Amino acid sequence: MKIGTDIIQIKRIETLLEKYGDTFKKRFLVEDEIMTLKKMESIAGYWAAKEAISKALGCGIGGALSFHDIIISKNRLGAPTFTLSDKAQKQHQIKSSSLSISHDGGFAIAVAVILQKESL
Numbered sequence: 001m002k003i004g005t006d007i008i009q010i011k012r013i014e015t016l017l018e019k020y021g022d023t024f025k026k027r028f029l030v031e032d033e034i035m036t037l038k039k040m041e042s043i044a045g046y047w048a049a050k051e052a053i054s055k056a057l058g059c060g061i062g063g064a065l066s067f068h069d070i071i072i073s074k075n076r077l078g079a080p081t082f083t084l085s086d087k088a089q090k091q092h093q094i095k096s097s098s099l100s101i102s103h104d105g106g107f108a109i110a111v112a113v114i115l116q117k118e119s120l
Helices: 010-020 022-028 031-036 040-056 086-092
Strands: 002-009 070-074 080-084 094-104 107-116
Touching: 002 010, 002 040, 010 022, 010 040, 010 107, 022 031, 022 040, 031 070, 040 070, 040 080, 040 094, 040 107, 080 086, 080 094
Parallel strands: none
Antiparallel strands: 002 107, 070 080, 094 107
């Protein structure tokens, strides 16, 4: 089992959105995520979540895993969950996972717990 966490100041995301607009969103969100995210806190939470997931996988965001390889959604109860692109899932072999996103006091934080298949 592996764990990853990330925290980001919401104002940092707000500043980048003001400066780069939709170009910034498209850098780290897939189209379905862009369509559903309206609040700044939620956008910052998705950034933190993708960073936390990449840390739990032990590779970070880069050549082995891009922001677009991680797709965050909500389950029927509204809890965050994620899937990986086919390429990333084949590489990382996730058996089960859990994701938590929260925000308060100007910060967004996310924690990801990932269990990979034994073959790794």
